[in-house]
Amino acid sequence: MIDFSRVQKELQDCEKDKDASGIRVSPKSDNLTRLTGTIPGPIGTPYEGGTFQIDITIPEGYPFEPPKMQFSTKVWHPNISSQSGAICLDVLKDQWSPALTLKTALVSIQALLSTPEPKDPQDAVVAEQYIKNYQVFVSTARYWTETFAKNSSLEEKVKRLVEMGFGDAQVRSAIESSGGDENLALEKLCSG
Amino acid sequence: MTSRKNTHWCNTCRRGIRLQGEGMRGRGERGACIHCGDTFLERLYENVELSPFDFFGLAIEEARNRRGNNRRSILENQLSFQELFNRLSAQDRRGPQPASPTAINSMQKIKISKKHLSLDPYCPVCQDRFETGSVARKMPCKHIYHSECIVPWLVQRNSCPVCRKELPQDRNIGRKNPFLYLWPFRSSASASNHNVSAFH
Ligand SMILES: [Zn+2]
Ligand SMILES: [Zn+2]
Ligand SMILES: [Zn+2]
Numbered sequence: 001m002i003d004f005s006r007v008q009k010e011l012q013d014c015e016k017d018k019d020a021s022g023i024r025v026s027p028k029s030d031n032l033t034r035l036t037g038t039i040p041g042p043i044g045t046p047y048e049g050g051t052f053q054i055d056i057t058i059p060e061g062y063p064f065e066p067p068k069m070q071f072s073t074k075v076w077h078p079n080i081s082s083q084s085g086a087i088c089l090d091v092l093k094d095q096w097s098p099a100l101t102l103k104t105a106l107v108s109i110q111a112l113l114s115t116p117e118p119k120d121p122q123d124a125v126v127a128e129q130y131i132k133n134y135q136v137f138v139s140t141a142r143y144w145t146e147t148f149a150k151n152s153s154l155e156e157k158v159k160r161l162v163e164m165g166f167g168d169a170q171v172r173s174a175i176e177s178s179g180g181d182e183n184l185a186l187e188k189l190c191s192g
Numbered sequence: 193m194t195s196r197k198n199t200h201w202c203n204t205c206r207r208g209i210r211l212q213g214e215g216m217r218g219r220g221e222r223g224a225c226i227h228c229g230d231t232f233l234e235r236l237y238e239n240v241e242l243s244p245f246d247f248f249g250l251a252i253e254e255a256r257n258r259r260g261n262n263r264r265s266i267l268e269n270q271l272s273f274q275e276l277f278n279r280l281s282a283q284d285r286r287g288p289q290p291a292s293p294t295a296i297n298s299m300q301k302i303k304i305s306k307k308h309l310s311l312d313p314y315c316p317v318c319q320d321r322f323e324t325g326s327v328a329r330k331m332p333c334k335h336i337y338h339s340e341c342i343v344p345w346l347v348q349r350n351s352c353p354v355c356r357k358e359l360p361q362d363r364n365i366g367r368k369n370p371f372l373y374l375w376p377f378r379s380s381a382s383a384s385n386h387n388v389s390a391f392h
Contacts, residue, residue, distance in 0.1 A: 009319050063317060064345055094288065098345050099316040099353035 002062050007032045010101050023106050025056070033058045037069065037106045041149060042114040046141035047075070050149025054109065055085070056102060066096035067105060074148040076141040078118040078127035087112070088122035157182045161189065291350035295359035296343060300330040308336065316354050317341035333357040 011032075014025045028034040037054040041047030052075060057068040069092055071085030079088045091100060091108050121127030130137045154175065160182070161171040166189050178184035302308070304322045313321050315328070315338050322328060328336050329343075335354045342353070350358045 003318060006317075006319050064348060097351065097353040097356070098341070 002033065002058055002060060004032055006063060007058060007102075010103065011035075013101075014103050021103070021107075023103060023110070025102050025106070035102070036072075037102065039106050039110045039113075041145060042110055045114055046138050047077075047113050047145050047149065050145035052113075052149055054106065063098040063100075066092050066100075067102055068092075069105060069109065074144060075113075076126055076137075076144040077113060078116045078121045078123060078130045079112055080126075081123050082126055082144075083123075086122055088120060154180070157185070161186060288349040288351070289361075290348060291346040291359040292361055293347075295350075295361065296346050299342075299359065300332075301327050302330045302336065304328055304336075312336050315341050317345070331357070331359065 011025055011027070014021075014023060018024050022040040024038040026036050026038075028036055035056040035058070037056050039052050039054065041050035041052060050073070052071060052073045054069050055072045059065045059068060070087055071080055074082065074085070076082055080086070087109060089108060089112055091105060116130060118127040118130040126137070129140065157175055157180075158168065158171050161175070162168055164186075166174075170189065171185070174185040174188045175182070178188060304324055304326050306324060308328075309322060309324060312335075315322060316335065317337055318341050320338075322336070322338075327339070329339050330336050331342070331352050333352050333355050335352050337353075345351075345353060346359065350361070352358075
């Protein structure tokens, strides 16, 4: 059985210093077995400015088994599959310890973004590019960040505008009529 | 974490589970794992002497209590032991080494004092505050855990969750089958009695 009281406590701890760490964890379902982690791309890397979402599944044996994590935001990195988002990281595998937490795992993933290890690749194509043509790697990674990690989903746009005080249905139709452009939708909502 | 602790360890799934209605601790009643339905569970004791048999607790207790008058239940347990055994050996070849039962058993028991609370107020595994006066386990590296939080980890892997230091390995035990010497069902009754007494 999953130790939900511990997962609950971890969520509270993350919530407390989310502004300092930039790391968030929020439940996807009521029973806390599926969560979404969010990490900011580290400064000084091709991931800077991006916001990366990570799908988290809490296994039955948690915390004696590691949480399952994979990127849902597409990312170009030697240790992350550009196709599936699968992450090659020891603390999510044999170096897991029950004293580690969802947050420490996400911090490790953030550190992995800063320090790729192309010799132990998850994505062979990316790793080869990293080793053979670093400049091309950097611009590809940056392009992917721009394209995939800065675009917010419809639901995120809806959430932000609803938080500003507009009605849900009103927001959705404004976003739709402005072709998904959040700022345009906001202008429409404000003007009338 | 007083009300939400795992009460049992499922040997089939190899994880802690919590059985409902654990308040009534009838000897004869035995629960089934909520995940696999198996009854090969052992109770995770708190504030109670932990013997290596607690890993196989219920099974051995039953074997002891019912010796002679319920061969079938013993036989069933024996099958489960065989399974556990194969599993452990298989894991042993690839995966991490578990701590030896002797090492786990001899891990220091401490009564939580105010001093402990000022140094390490929380159990690193369940992240609950230790209660003053309760019993906890202290590893040689001085890290402190609830029994039910550290034992399920150590039977999986000999490594302190915080600092990764190991418990001392028992040199008498073959590396292939660390639980072999605990095998409780010997052909001769005296051998089995001898084994049981050795741990009490
Ligand atoms: Zn089970
Ligand atoms: Zn604990
Ligand atoms: Zn330690």
